[in-house]
Amino acid sequence: MSTEKIPQIAFNPKKNKVLGVEIISIENLMSRNQKTDHSPEKAHVLKFNMIVLFTGGESEQLVDFVWHKVSKNTVIYLTRGQVNAFKFNKNLKGYLILFTNKYLEKQLNALPQTTTIRLLTSHLFSPKIEIPKDLFIKKYFHLFYKEFYKANETHIDTSTIHHLFVILFNKLERLKTNQLPQIKNTERFSIFLKFKELLESEYAKNRNADYYAKELHITYKHLNIICKEVVHATAKQFIDDFIILQAKRALINSTDRSSNIAYAMGFEEPTNFIKYFKKRTGYTPNAFKKIHS
Template identity: 55%
Template structure:
């Protein structure tokens, strides 16, 4: 039995790939028995991914949560997130894969809000439902056509970059209708600062007062920010963050739950087991066995 779920690297068959690729969902489904891992079983991404469903109905796993998908559903995932497909009959669409390096090269051409909305896994839902008259698909189809044209090599990378920027802008426009509160930049900036401190210190403290002090604000103010941004208290957000980190570590390494407990800042392994079971309903070992 495997001791961890697959960690999937970006591996394009196209020579001189600049870090971006587009595939069809159908091609992945057909090849699912030929590749080293099953795309229908949980795996961790070492790249970013956008999935656009054009036909059929199914589900897609994102960080241990199954999301219903149908025509015009868009799923976006960041590097490090857990993913799995469910290939029902008649399912069609496109999958755009791009590396962290490619994203960094494009940052200067993308508005800041686009990156926040589309690639902030702890802040927003990974799912967008585009309207029937959305023209995002037109550009994705054009991208796929350009990428599949093996005879056209001259200036092709610039074409990819231009289409990528257009697709991102189109997705950001769709996402902004679900995230009006981003305009309240004072609270958004404070929340992002809070998340940044949490990413650095989550194995030091799970106490909301600790992070309020880091931000030079009161516990009440931090709670207000979290409720406004993500509709939970600061403590609930901290716990959800720690549990997600624990899940990712549990299923992607050979680390024992006792070692994991200490690495997450728990003084006693039994306290971590109780904490994990309280928030998930499973012991760490049971959870790991179920996903592997």
């Protein structure tokens, strides 16, 4: 088993490094496969956001340890911090748009309000979208690609790039809205976001749903109602799913022994962590780490 931790892939465009956005073809990415320190077919953590459009072939793409089947007119969306990997084959074709959080922030005024909600809660949504043939998404990706790599031109028309990005993002967001939870009470959603933020900072100290309810100055029952409305799960289930995802990321992103990770995640005994992890994944921490090494 490899002891190397999962690579953190930074945004490092081949062209216009200050722009904050880049588009490459899947064919180009496959050609880089043998020329880079890390294979895109091995699990890695993205330090940027990415939209992938598949225009040909059939394969799978890994997003946070789940393999998703992809084919023509499939879009995969990943946000910074998510785990990604590809499965390449000779018939696979498409485009990847890579962009930083800073770049996205500059475009937010021209994007739907749902964008902010989804970026804050990517776990609420499937990363996969099937594009209707009549939506012409491929055409806009192709225009973006042609504009970005205009021949014999040293200066990119950034205004055109920005407008094409906004058009693409808006079209994809309209499709994504079908996945938005139908939340009637915006105050409840606001409480849920506070719960998620608190969980992100406190999960190593406490895994008890009642603790978070008290910190939010609401009852355990009220927190459960909110979680069921937003994520269709109890508060406890949401906490467990969140912790398991953090554990998976830690296991493949560290050379530490699983016992050290157990302590770092707030488990008093490594055996408790092993039981907790295996109950919810079917694997021991070491077995899971071996699979993704």
